[in-house]
Amino acid sequence: xxxxxxxxxxxxxxxxxxxxxxxxxxxxxxxxxxxxPEIEKALKxxxxxxxxxxxxxxxxxxxxxxxxxxxxxxxENLELAYQARKELPWGKTVPDDIFFNxxxxxxxxxxxxxxxxxxxxxxxxxxxxxxxxxxxxxQKLNSTIFDKLKVKYSTExxxxxxxxxxxxxxxxxxxxxxxxxLSDACRSMCIPTRIVGTPLWSNKRGNHTWVEIWDKSWHFTxxxxxxxxxxxxxxxxxxxxxxxxxxxxxxxxxSSFKKTDTxxxxxxxxxxxxxxxxxxxxxxxxxxxxxxxxxxxxxxxxAGKKERVATKVIISDASDxxxxxxxxxKGETADRNDILTFxxxxxxxxxxxVGKVEQKIKTExxxxxxxxxxxx
Numbered sequence: 001x002x003x004x005x006x007x008x009x010x011x012x013x014x015x016x017x018x019x020x021x022x023x024x025x026x027x028x029x030x031x032x033x034x035x036x037p038e039i040e041k042a043l044k045x046x047x048x049x050x051x052x053x054x055x056x057x058x059x060x061x062x063x064x065x066x067x068x069x070x071x072x073x074x075x076e077n078l079e080l081a082y083q084a085r086k087e088l089p090w091g092k093t094v095p096d097d098i099f100f101n102x103x104x105x106x107x108x109x110x111x112x113x114x115x116x117x118x119x120x121x122x123x124x125x126x127x128x129x130x131x132x133x134x135x136x137x138x139q140k141l142n143s144t145i146f147d148k149l150k151v152k153y154s155t156e157x158x159x160x161x162x163x164x165x166x167x168x169x170x171x172x173x174x175x176x177x178x179x180x181x182l183s184d185a186c187r188s189m190c191i192p193t194r195i196v197g198t199p200l201w202s203n204k205r206g207n208h209t210w211v212e213i214w215d216k217s218w219h220f221t222x223x224x225x226x227x228x229x230x231x232x233x234x235x236x237x238x239x240x241x242x243x244x245x246x247x248x249x250x251x252x253x254x255s256s257f258k259k260t261d262t263x264x265x266x267x268x269x270x271x272x273x274x275x276x277x278x279x280x281x282x283x284x285x286x287x288x289x290x291x292x293x294x295x296x297x298x299x300x301x302x303a304g305k306k307e308r309v310a311t312k313v314i315i316s317d318a319s320d321x322x323x324x325x326x327x328x329x330k331g332e333t334a335d336r337n338d339i340l341t342f343x344x345x346x347x348x349x350x351x352x353x354v355g356k357v358e359q360k361i362k363t364e365x366x367x368x369x370x371x372x373x374x375x376x
Contacts (some may be wrong), residue, residue, distance in 0.1 A: 024059035032066040041071035042078075050082050056100040060258050062274040065113065073115055077106045080117040084190040087125070090134045090215075091190045098214055102192035105257035108180050109195055109275045110266060112163040120164065120188040123148065134191040135215035135231055141185050142226040146178070152333050153178060153224055160268035175335050176209040176268070178223035183211050195255040196220060196280065199265040202242040202250045203368075206337045207267045210234065212254055218283070225335070235338045237284075245281035252284050253277040293343040295368040296361065300329040300354055305374055307332050311354060313373075315342055318349035318360060329354070329373075339370070 025043070032039045039058060046054035057074065058066075081104045085091035094103065107113055127144050131137035146152065154172035162170075162177035164184050173181065176197070183193040192214035199207050212218045219231040227233035244250040248265065255264050256276045264277035300309045310331035316323050329340045344350060346365035351358055354373050361369065 021055060021059060025055060028058050028061060028066055031063050035067045035069070038069065038071045039066060039074075042074040045071065045075055046078060050078050052096070053082065053100060053104050054078055056258075057104060057106075064274070065107075069113060073106070073113070076115060077117055078104070080121055080188070081190070084121060084188060088128070088137075088190045089132065090137075093216075094134075094190060094192055094214070098192045099190075101256060101258045102194055102214060103187050103190055105187075107257075108183050108193075108255055109161060109176075109264060110269055110272050111161045111180050112166060114163040114165040116164040116184050117188050120185045124185050124189050128189050133215055134186075134189075135213055135219060137189055138182075138186050138191050138193075138213040138215075138221065139226055139231065141189070141191075142182055142221055142223065145182070145185050146224045149181075151178070151181060151224075153335060154332065155336060161266070174209075175223065179209045179211045182221075182223040186211075186213065194218075195264075196252060197264075198240070198243060198250065198252045199267050200249050201239045201337070202244060202247075203239065205239070205370075208236055208239070208335065208337055210236065212280075218254075218280075222335075225338075235335070239337070240284040241286040243281045243285045245279060245285060251279055252281045254280045291343075292346055292365060294346050294363040294365070295341050296344055296352075296363065297339040297341045297368070297370040298329055298352065298354075299339055299370070299372050301372065301374045303375055305372075308334070309375060310334075311375075313340060314351075314353040315344065316351040316353065318351050321351070324350070 029036055029039055043054055124141055128137040128140055131140055149168050150171050151167050151173055157172040157174050157177060158170060160174045160176045162173050164181045167173040167177045167181050179195050183195055186193045194212050195209060196212050197209035210220055210222050212220050213231060221231050222234040225234060240252060243252045253264050254277060256278055260276045260278060262277045262279055263273050264275040266272050266275060298313050300311055302309050308331050311329055313327050313329050314323055315325040325342050327340045330338050344363050346363045349360060349362045352361055356376050357373055
């Protein structure tokens, strides 16, 4: 029996395999309302070899996009994504399911729908032209584009979920805005990406967002925080290791354009339930190492506590004044949850010295400390 005949028998025996995509598209068209002609045009005008990609997008688009996005927007996004797949040496190695869900989408979460692909393609192609793998290219982009675009981390950003254009216009972005920008830059180069984050660290210090890169498997990096040693490194590794898979609040999620049984918890837009995700906590969580050490985190503020300061911090033994540890506090360009942390023995007294400020601290077993130091 030929392969075509076998496929025909499979489809007859299992009609859902053939009908499910058609039903999803029919359902999407019904939800498009007055915008239906635009969605139909996008389907009709998509080139034959790109039509599966357009069908994937339309079958999985949020309802707000179905009622608002124009055919020209969708067709340009489609064309440029397939173009990059042909241009980059790793494009042919990206499986279709990964390409559809992690390269082709025009959005990561609920950010404004910008036509970012052309601008980022033209910016990024010269940067990655010598790279041999998506992982190498992602590292190169992460260490380059933010300076080129003059975008940095700032708590003064207008909103958390900024689109690339919004971040580029202001030059300021949250960890989420930076992650969206890096993700889209990578996608413009056919590097599969997804936004990853937790609503709240298990120590309740705050939320965080970062990026996963697909290079034969998933790897992670902090946006605008490249580690010279490569992927799968970051200041948040220790916090992520304490995540709880079965806690909606303390789990770790990876965004998915394809609809799933899980939604991405948007801390900045808790009412939105149309951004989908996978629970990927198992990739990060690790059993806590047994230790009696106490973590002492130190933030240093300029006078008036208006902004964080990067400066030398020294920990000394209070009994003899000998210096034990030293480090540099984080300034305003570091993520708010990225805090200089020391591990000290419990039940002892120490001197903390920052410039002209000296503070005596006593550690207690099982009680971590976060110290807010204001310079004089």
